[in-house]
Amino acid sequence: MRMTWHDGAQVEGSIAIDPQDRGLLLGDGLFETILVMNGRAQWLERHLARMAASAKELAIPFSLDAALEGVSSVLKTRDLIPKSLRITLTRGKAAGGLAVDSDGPSLLVTAHHLDPAITGKPVTLITSSVRRNEHSPASRMKTLSYIDNILAARDARGRADDALMLNTAGRVACSTIGNVFALKGRELLTPAASEGVLPGIMRGRVLELAASLGYAAREGQITLDDAASVDAMFLTNSLRLIRPVTQLDGRPVGNKGVAELIEAMNPRLLEGSQP
Amino acid sequence: MRMTWHDGAQVEGSIAIDPQDRGLLLGDGLFETILVMNGRAQWLERHLARMAASAKELAIPFSLDAALEGVSSVLKTRDLIPKSLRITLTRGKAAGGLAVDSDGPSLLVTAHHLDPAITGKPVTLITSSVRRNEHSPASRMKTLSYIDNILAARDARGRADDALMLNTAGRVACSTIGNVFALKGRELLTPAASEGVLPGIMRGRVLELAASLGYAAREGQITLDDAASVDAMFLTNSLRLIRPVTQLDGRPVGNKGVAELIEAMNPRLLEGSQP
Numbered sequence: 054m055r056m057t058w059h060d061g062a063q064v065e066g067s068i069a070i071d072p073q074d075r076g077l078l079l080g081d082g083l084f085e086t087i088l089v090m091n092g093r094a095q096w097l098e099r100h101l102a103r104m105a106a107s108a109k110e111l112a113i114p115f116s117l118d119a120a121l122e123g124v125s126s127v128l129k130t131r132d133l134i135p136k137s138l139r140i141t142l143t144r145g146k147a148a149g150g151l152a153v154d155s156d157g158p159s160l161l162v163t164a165h166h167l168d169p170a171i172t173g174k175p176v177t178l179i180t181s182s183v184r185r186n187e188h189s190p191a192s193r194m195k196t197l198s199y200i201d202n203i204l205a206a207r208d209a210r211g212r213a214d215d216a217l218m219l220n221t222a223g224r225v226a227c228s229t230i231g232n233v234f235a236l237k238g239r240e241l242l243t244p245a246a247s248e249g250v251l252p253g254i255m256r257g258r259v260l261e262l263a264a265s266l267g268y269a270a271r272e273g274q275i276t277l278d279d280a281a282s283v284d285a286m287f288l289t290n291s292l293r294l295i296r297p298v299t300q301l302d303g304r305p306v307g308n309k310g311v312a313e314l315i316e317a318m319n320p321r322l323l324e325g326s327q328p
Numbered sequence: 329m330r331m332t333w334h335d336g337a338q339v340e341g342s343i344a345i346d347p348q349d350r351g352l353l354l355g356d357g358l359f360e361t362i363l364v365m366n367g368r369a370q371w372l373e374r375h376l377a378r379m380a381a382s383a384k385e386l387a388i389p390f391s392l393d394a395a396l397e398g399v400s401s402v403l404k405t406r407d408l409i410p411k412s413l414r415i416t417l418t419r420g421k422a423a424g425g426l427a428v429d430s431d432g433p434s435l436l437v438t439a440h441h442l443d444p445a446i447t448g449k450p451v452t453l454i455t456s457s458v459r460r461n462e463h464s465p466a467s468r469m470k471t472l473s474y475i476d477n478i479l480a481a482r483d484a485r486g487r488a489d490d491a492l493m494l495n496t497a498g499r500v501a502c503s504t505i506g507n508v509f510a511l512k513g514r515e516l517l518t519p520a521a522s523e524g525v526l527p528g529i530m531r532g533r534v535l536e537l538a539a540s541l542g543y544a545a546r547e548g549q550i551t552l553d554d555a556a557s558v559d560a561m562f563l564t565n566s567l568r569l570i571r572p573v574t575q576l577d578g579r580p581v582g583n584k585g586v587a588e589l590i591e592a593m594n595p596r597l598l599e600g601s602q603p
Contacts, residue, residue: 057347067344070352072332072438077345078416079474080355112482141353149440151474151481151504163347165424184463188496191458191475198473199354199426200466206426207387221463221496229426 056130058123058162063130068161075155076143080198082158083107087124087138088167088292088323094124094138096291096326099254104142107194113144114158123162136167137292143197171293173319177300178228180277181205181216185226187249192220195251202229215288217301220249225275231288231296232256235280236310241270248274255289258322266317285311294319331405333398333437338405343436350430351418355473357433358382362399362413363442363567363598369399369413371566371601374529379417382469388419389433398437411442412567418472446568448594452575453503455552456480456491460501462524467495470526477504490563492576495524500550506563506571507531510555511585516545523549530564533597541592560586569594 059068075081085100094100101120108115120140127138140162147155183205186192202218206229209216217233220226226244227233232253234243241263246252263270280286284307286298295318297311334343350356360375369375376395383390395415402413415437422430458480461467477493481504484491492508495501501519502508507528509518516538521527538545555561559582561573570593572586 059347064347066346068347069342069344071341072334072339072343072436074352077349077352077418078359078414078472079478080472081475081478084353111479139353143352151478152485161347182463183465184461184496186459186461186464186476186496188457188459189461189476190479196475197353197355198475200356200471200473201461201464203354203356203426204386204465210427221459221461 056127056164058126060159060161061119061122063126070159071146073146073148074143074159075145075147076141076159076197079151080196080200082113082141082143082197083111084139084141084195084197086292087140089128089136089138090323092128094128095323096254097124099257100140100291103195103252103254104140107196108142110190110194111144111196112154113142115142116160119160120162123160127162127164130164136169137165139163139165141197167292173294173315174296175299176215176288176296177213178215178217178298179209179213179302181208181218183208183216183218185218185220185249187220187222187226187247192249193246193251205229213300219277223277224248225277225280226250228288231290231293233275234259234287234289235275235283236285236287236314237283238310239268241268242273242275243270244275245272253289254291255294255322259289259295259318262318262321268314283307284309287311287315294322331402331439333401335434335436336394336397338401345434346421348421348423349418349434350420350422351416351434351472354426355471355475356386357388357416357418357472358386359414359416359470359472361567362415364403364411364413365598367403369403370598371529372399374532375415375566378470378527378529379415382471383417385465385469386419386471387429388417390417391435394435395437398435402437402439405439411444412440414438414440416472442567448569448590449571450574451490451563451571452488453490453492453573454484454488454577456483456493458483458491458493460493460495460524462495462497462501462522467524468521468526480504488575494552498552499523500552500555501525503563506565506568508550509534509562509564510550510558511560511562511589512558513585514543516543517548517550517554518545519550520547528564529566530569530597534564534570534593537593537596543589558582559584562586562590569597
């Protein structure tokens with residue numbers, strides 16, 4: 054049985070939640086998935102800062118102290134050696150009406166195993182017909198309302214490792230679990246948040262590191278035509294770091310320069326994550 | 329304490345759910361809200377048929393027998409006199425990966441009170457900047473991933489009763505809790521499901537009843553220009569039936585013919601709901 058921390062207490066097995074909890078009933082909440090290495094949650098401060106900012110935008114009360122207590126509590130269960138953590142914040146119990154405030158939020162921290170082989174593992178993609186909705190602020194937050202990404206991931210099942218999602222304008226947005234970068238020469242391009250993508254923690258690290266490694270990185274727009282003419286593509290994700298894209302819709306994607314980039318970047322993505 | 333039915337048993341207070349439940353973690357599930365009159369769930373068969381169809385599309389196992397048992401169990405708690413029911417289906421517990429199947433679904437039936445004054449009550453709207461994503465099949469299902477509607481409803485809070493949501497093409501889709509109809513002379517127009525709207529049960533009843541009451545009804549597209557030139561607009565919802573729209577973005581909406589339509593239709597919307 055995995056250990057869970059739920060609203061101030063360690064719990065084994067099922068958790069008790071109110072049948073009116075808005076996270077359960079309406080996907081009304083947020084989450085973060087965080088890599089654990091050597092017993093430490095990597096880039097915890099950035100994950101919590103992102104959750105805090107989104108919670109503010111959604112007007113969900115969020116206690117940083119409670120989140121830190123939950124993380125610390127789950128990390129201490131050493132026998133389990135979690136390799137990743139998930140923090141889930143729900144708006145909590147509320148009666149009637151979509152816009153009502155709740156009686157108070159609920160916070161859940163769960164521990165997960167992680168296959169170390171996924172770090173840097175090459176990935177094949179298909180383009181999903183399910184689009185990211187850049188016309189909603191939720192597309193820039195990690196909310197519990199994940200059904201579009203789930204539908205896109207199911208699209209890919211049995212055909213590819215993951216799905217590429219376009220936004221409703223038909224431009225490249227992200228995969229169902231990661232940000233997308235295009236590489237052309239020494240230039241790196243990733244869709245801007247306004248394209249309907251989550252500002253990922255590893256995406257942010259790649260943008261930060263680029264200049265010091267001799268790359269020019271920017272946020273912008275990537276059309277499908279652009280995607281067809283780049284030297285290489287890769288995905289970023291907090292648990293999987295940088296992974297090269299090897300196929301898109303059954304056609305090979307170029308790999309020029311991508312191995313070199315990954316070799317330079319992957320070991321440095323976690324640097325500085327402990328204050 | 330309200331009575332809840334959860335996976336085969338009546339429960340008071342909190343329910344026990346797995347911390348890996350996909351409904352809680354990812355909005356991966358479906359719901360229906362059902363009007364109860366005289367102790368009977370209205371249009372129960374249609375609600376369950378819609379849930380079954382969407383569950384099939386999402387590949388979530390759904391037991392009609394279990395749902396009927398849950399509804400019957402909650403309706404029998406006569407001291408509570410629920411005025412509405414909510415059925416919530418989640419994909420249940422699953423480990424890792426967006427596209428994985430679960431160990432089995434979870435089903436929850438909750439009872440709710442309902443203010444009888446909301447039936448037919450006029451409604452003011454503002455147009456939300458949050459759009460319905462017609463590029464996702466989820467826009468045509470009642471999934472637990474409700475964050476876009478929640479954000480739109482919060483947009484309206486303090487400014488209007490509800491928010492009008494456009495789709496990503498900028499055409500009228502729905503309100504955060506109901507379908508939209510436009511009335512012009514004896515012609516009724518409502519956005520087609522392909523516009524990114526849920527095929528509502530009451531929406532379906534209005535389309536069925538129209539001809540017998542001398543209206544020509546059709547599904548199609550409604551632009552904002554159309555909306556400005558109609559005689560009247562109204563919303564439909566399973567709990568609130570037909571409600572006239574009196575204001576849109578602070579400007580009055582015409583009411584020509586709408587009182588007559590509501591007087592003719594509201595009493596008939598529930599006819600035939602018992603087999």
